[in-house]
Amino acid sequence: MKDITPKLINLFKQGYCAPQISRISKKIKEPSTTIHYNIKKLEKEGKIKSYKAVFDYKKIGEGHCTYILVNLLPSRYGSPEEAARDIAKDSRVESIDICTGDYELLVKLRTKDIDEYYEYIKTSVKKFGFAKTVSMTSLKQLKTEFVETED
Amino acid sequence: MKDITPKLINLFKQGYCAPQISRISKKIKEPSTTIHYNIKKLEKEGKIKSYKAVFDYKKIGEGHCTYILVNLLPSRYGSPEEAARDIAKDSRVESIDICTGDYELLVKLRTKDIDEYYEYIKTSVKKFGFAKTVSMTSLKQLKTEFVETED
DNA sequence: ATAAATAACTGAATAATATTCGATAAACAA
């Protein structure tokens, strides 16, 4: 057996999906060629960046999700943006924002479990120069799990 | 001219996309029927929930993004989950998590501009019984749930 | 360890879908 599942998940995180023109055509009752024309236009304008899969993260072994508010040591990087670019390289970092307020960065981290999360914090404090962090672990994600099923 | 664009964006937020089996087949050099079989399996297991488009939110007029940490009035709802379900109904709420820490909810809000954001806060404090909120407006998104941002 | 049952893989055929093309119509600019 060749376990291609991890490869598929990885590709779907990058994209490798496409719009369903004929289904959209039926839904909004316009010719499929018109739908096609309009979608290509959205893509050319850069309004649509890609198409990707939505996962049930628990089921793919990435169930632990934590939002980390970060204060950076002023000494380590020239700017929060520079730090953020470095932090973003880790594939477990799902998103990273530079924000207003008491904390410069908001890092959304997905790990297998709390142990992997703890290990991440420990190494990152050193590696990136986190001066102070506040962690908010997600107990339940309501909106990302929402998928409409009516046709 | 029939402006289909808003309809398309709305549908793409729900799904209306599909995996590109033949492209994946070429990429990882496995027969397309094998790819097909494995993807269907992932779908049946619920590991993949749907396929969606990824937008450039600035370009589609949803450029203002704020993370709102929320304390709820204990009186209004029976549980934070109940409140979250109500809050999630607003299409401008991109995600909502029930979290550990000082604030029960983390709401990710996408609006056109700061004025719409302010209007949202004003009405939500009353409507959902927000006792206390802390707002972190995203100045720059280095990485989103979906794709890395290059600009 | 062996047999039976189940799950996974795959090529060939078919069904469904996207894309191209050319013609028309609508919107826009000078």
Added chain:
DNA sequence: TTGTTTATCGAATATTATTCAGTTATTTAT
């Protein structure tokens, strides 16, 4: 107005997904 660009859309073509059936691999039961 007139010319120019943008948008719509049906018919033909190209590409892609899906089904099916045979095979192999893996797991389960005896």
